[in-house]
Amino acid sequence: MSYEKNRLLIQTLRECVEACNYCFQACLKEENVKMMVECIRLDRECADMCAFLERELTIDSSFAHDLAEICSKICEACGNECQKHEHDHCQKCAESCFKCAKACKDIA
Amino acid sequence: MSYEKNRLLIQTLRECVEACNYCFQACLKEENVKMMVECIRLDRECADMCAFLERELTIDSSFAHDLAEICSKICEACGNECQKHEHDHCQKCAESCFKCAKACKDIA
Amino acid sequence: MSYEKNRLLIQTLRECVEACNYCFQACLKEENVKMMVECIRLDRECADMCAFLERELTIDSSFAHDLAEICSKICEACGNECQKHEHDHCQKCAESCFKCAKACKDIA
Amino acid sequence: MSYEKNRLLIQTLRECVEACNYCFQACLKEENVKMMVECIRLDRECADMCAFLERELTIDSSFAHDLAEICSKICEACGNECQKHEHDHCQKCAESCFKCAKACKDIA
Numbered sequence: 001m002s003y004e005k006n007r008l009l010i011q012t013l014r015e016c017v018e019a020c021n022y023c024f025q026a027c028l029k030e031e032n033v034k035m036m037v038e039c040i041r042l043d044r045e046c047a048d049m050c051a052f053l054e055r056e057l058t059i060d061s062s063f064a065h066d067l068a069e070i071c072s073k074i075c076e077a078c079g080n081e082c083q084k085h086e087h088d089h090c091q092k093c094a095e096s097c098f099k100c101a102k103a104c105k106d107i108a
Numbered sequence: 109m110s111y112e113k114n115r116l117l118i119q120t121l122r123e124c125v126e127a128c129n130y131c132f133q134a135c136l137k138e139e140n141v142k143m144m145v146e147c148i149r150l151d152r153e154c155a156d157m158c159a160f161l162e163r164e165l166t167i168d169s170s171f172a173h174d175l176a177e178i179c180s181k182i183c184e185a186c187g188n189e190c191q192k193h194e195h196d197h198c199q200k201c202a203e204s205c206f207k208c209a210k211a212c213k214d215i216a
Numbered sequence: 217m218s219y220e221k222n223r224l225l226i227q228t229l230r231e232c233v234e235a236c237n238y239c240f241q242a243c244l245k246e247e248n249v250k251m252m253v254e255c256i257r258l259d260r261e262c263a264d265m266c267a268f269l270e271r272e273l274t275i276d277s278s279f280a281h282d283l284a285e286i287c288s289k290i291c292e293a294c295g296n297e298c299q300k301h302e303h304d305h306c307q308k309c310a311e312s313c314f315k316c317a318k319a320c321k322d323i324a
Numbered sequence: 325m326s327y328e329k330n331r332l333l334i335q336t337l338r339e340c341v342e343a344c345n346y347c348f349q350a351c352l353k354e355e356n357v358k359m360m361v362e363c364i365r366l367d368r369e370c371a372d373m374c375a376f377l378e379r380e381l382t383i384d385s386s387f388a389h390d391l392a393e394i395c396s397k398i399c400e401a402c403g404n405e406c407q408k409h410e411h412d413h414c415q416k417c418a419e420s421c422f423k424c425a426k427a428c429k430d431i432a
Contacts, residue, residue: 010342014338017379017382018334018382021379021382021383022382024383025149025382025383025384028145028148028149029145033141033142033145034141034142037136037137037141040136040148041133041136041275044152044275045272045275045277045279047379047382048268048271049279051375051379052264052268055264055341055345055371055375056261058341058342058345058346058349058371059257059260059261059345059348059349060349061261062293063261063265063286063289063290063293066285066286066289067286070279070282070283070286073279073282074279077278077279118234122230125271125274126226126274129271129274129275130274132275133274133275133276149383152383153380153383153385153387155271155274156376156379157387159267159271160372160376163233163237163263163267163372164369166233166234166237166238166241167237167240167241167365167368167369168241169369170401171369171373171394171397171398171401174394174397175394177390178387178390178391178394181387181390182387185386185387241365244361244364244365245361249357249358249361250357250358253352253353253357256352256364257349257352260368
């Protein structure tokens with residue numbers, strides 16, 4: 001994978017990690033937290049998966065392509081859940097997740 | 109720190125990681141999830157802090173003592189929250205957290 | 217996946233994490249560290265991948281099967297490298313890695 | 325801690341994570357890897373500590389201040405080691421580490 005493509009993916013993953021973690025803590029503060037349960041669960045998984053792939057890319061891992069494939073699936077699942085909710089943090093998170101899912105699929 | 113003490117601490121941290129992660133996903137399934145919000149938040153932090161310290165111990169880090177001090181605080185906070193709830197997973201998690209808080213304080 | 221199978225896999229992953237992290241720091245102390253470079257690199261990746269999968273299993277992630285497939289590949293790569301070296305920590309690590317690779321493949 | 329200060333710190337931590345991980349894999353490729361052993365060891369610890377603190381900040385953890393204090397120590401230790409070596413990746417890493425150590429101390 002070219003260095004430049006790598007840099008863009010790292011940046012996209014980073015934004016997704018932050019969006020998911022922000023959404024995670026914001027969901028926990030929502031009045032109707034019951035409705036946000038799947039979102040909370042997936043936000044944690046997606047943030048940690050993206051952070052893991054990002055780390056693997058920075059150490060030039062041979063397994064980055066394989067991990068990117070799964071990361072793409074998790075981002076998509078998280079984006080699908082987030083987009084159901086109209087909270088700003090969910091909508092913003094869904095956007096980051098879909099962007100990241102696509103970027104991961106491109107290198108997988 | 110002696111190797112044996114180290115081994116016991118690693119085991120205690122491990123049990124705390126599992127108890128917190130189990131409690132995390134069980135809390136998300138509770139009927140009254142609103143009441144569990146602080147528990148969910150602290151379970152994640154406590155699990156990840158304990159996992160981090162455990163890792164640092166296995167690579168013989170010079171910063172393990174400093175990290176154990178904070179880990180002790182996080183375990184105590186998580187234990188204090190968990191013990192308020194009568195769910196089995198919370199009570200078991202509180203027990204693991206307090207045991208781990210003590211073990212961390214001992215080496216800090 | 218049955219709970220019991222899950223428990224055994226978590227235990228196997230845990231042993232692999234510890235063997236890899238122990239091997240990582242022991243390799244760095246070897247006289248001929250130049251020869252251990254690939255081992256050091258893979259020990260870190262394998263430890264962190266196994267720790268990640270272990271965490272995903274404890275929170276009952278839907279992506280555990282996919283992750284187990286990659287984890288199996290990384291364990292195999294790390295085991296193949298470690299078994300080339302006659303140091304005790306490398307031989308022990310190779311054994312843990314191959315055991316873990318098999319356990320991961322079984323659930324993938 | 326104000327949101328803006330938080331944002332700057334997250335960015336500084338992020339740069340430090342990347343510099344450390346880049347230095348880690350570059351050190352492993354150096355001809356004289358024996359000389360880089362401490363650097364490799366500290367790069368891993370520093371990268372992972374900074375990544376952990378960064379995550380804690382994004383979920384608005386109450387323990388961020390305590391963690392920042394230790395993170396500052398680890399960054400300083402890593403910076404001190406890296407600056408001994410004239411490789412570009414070490415000098416760049418030292419710079420990121422010292423910047424990050426200072427930023428962490430400011431909020432600790």
